[in-house]
Amino acid sequence: MRKKGVASLMLASVMAFAVACNGGSAPEQGGAKAESSTGPKKVVFWHAMGGANTKVVDQMVADFNGSQNKVKVEAIYQGTYDELLNKLKTSMGSNEGPTVVQMYEIGSRFMIDSKAITPMQKFIDADKYDVSQLEPNIIGYYTIDNKLYSMPFNTSNPLLYFNKDIMKASGLDPEKPMKTFEDVKQAAEAIAKSGKANGITIQINGWFMEQLFANQNAEYVNNGNGRKSLATESLLNTEPGLKVLTWWKSMLDSKALINLGRNAGDTRKAFASGQVGIMLDTTAALKGIVEDASGKFEVGTGFLPKPADVKEGGGIVVGGASLWMMNNRSDSEQQSAWEFIKFLSSPKEQAYWHISTGYFPVTVKAYDEQSVKDNMKKYPQFQTAVDQLHQTKLTLATQGGVMGVFPEARQLVEGAVEEVLNNKKTPKEALDATAKTITSKIQQYNKTVKQ
Structure with missing residues (x-):
């Protein structure tokens, strides 16, 4: 889960700054330097997975980078959830921030209100991505007004x-x-x-x-x-x-x-x-x-x-964090990041993530992977968690509260x-x-x- 030391989101001046400076997509040269027309597109991924989980994230990034030659993701650990949030706030209005950022679930309202993100729904619609492959009780938290704002990543209850x-x-x-x-x-x-x-x-x-x-x-x-x-x-x-x-x-x-x-x-x-x-x-x-x-x-x-x-x-309400797309990066960089996000959400990668960290797979078909079946036999206690998640009926209460x-x-x-x-x-x-x-x-x- 987690866990989460707590810092205030009520930094009104920072919020106003974020709203003022991040209203839309940057031109194709979004970034501190002009993008090269040759070589892979660079995507910067900020996360808060410390300890042994850092190695798991690094391995998943290496797997993605090795699977193709058009996109290169750089994963950067930024400390606890609160430390990451504060660094993100500082970066808003500049080109020094990430393309994709992991944010804990209780930061969702701030991320939406900041006007600094591109809703994940935009890429889902354009790509005709099948959201039915994702756990409904997990994406329920990050869905507001029938729009999925971010892609679930690490999930617990x-x-x-x-x-x-x-x-x-x-x-x-x-x-x-x-x-x-x-x-x-x-x-x-x-x-x-x-x-x-x-x-x-x-x-x-x-x-x-x-x-x-x-x-x-x-x-x-x-x-x-x-x-x-x-x-x-x-x-x-x-x-x-x-x-x-x-x-x-x-x-x-x-x-x-x-x-x-x-x-x-x-x-x-x-x-x-x-x-x-x-x-x-x-x-x-x-x-x-x-x-x-x-x-x-x-x-x-x-x-x-x-x-x-x-x-x-x-x-239960899902805990953990999700992946958010920052809108001050170029359209092509955001599209490259979307390819990375889809890779992370694939059954194979979610099976590896689940077994290595203990977080839920966010993709339903991950449970069909033999590695997950073997892990469930080794840790049968986790079946209780899966049953509790699946038996939860999605309501406004179990979707979870949102406030800035x-x-x-x-x-x-x-x-x-x-x-x-x-x-x-x-x-x-x-x-x-x-x-x-x-x-x-x-x-x-x-x-x-x-x-």
């Missing part, structure tokens, strides 16, 4: 992870799904009471709040989750949010939950060492979680839980959760105050946007 051995030792049946908040709380309390381990830990991450809203089929912001028109109000303090935070706090109060803060690494270490029986985490971490537990215990996976009184609807200040909003939500878990505010007090702040920031942002 949240899962419930549990230690089957600890569950058995605590008198629980690990093969019986924990479907509801109440199921999870009862299991966590049983584990804690047994003394075998702490019951559950949940990383303080705003992403989980967003997901637990969607799993109740509840919208996170108004105006159709910001998809019918610009969001103007946060819905954080509505009943779905109160249910989530009340449940979260109740498990702490009953000593079923151990709070390990915002660092995902801390929750994963606690789970791997057998200190905790249950946790929420991203599908992108599944391979590492299973391997860290190898030889110690068996890892089980389950769907994200929901309140027992939510009977129908709901599901989403990174900042996520940080504010994490602060609200901390206030509640640290007994500084009640769930209602924390959510009311945070919703008010987010709403104010949304409205400030909207004033900078020219529709």
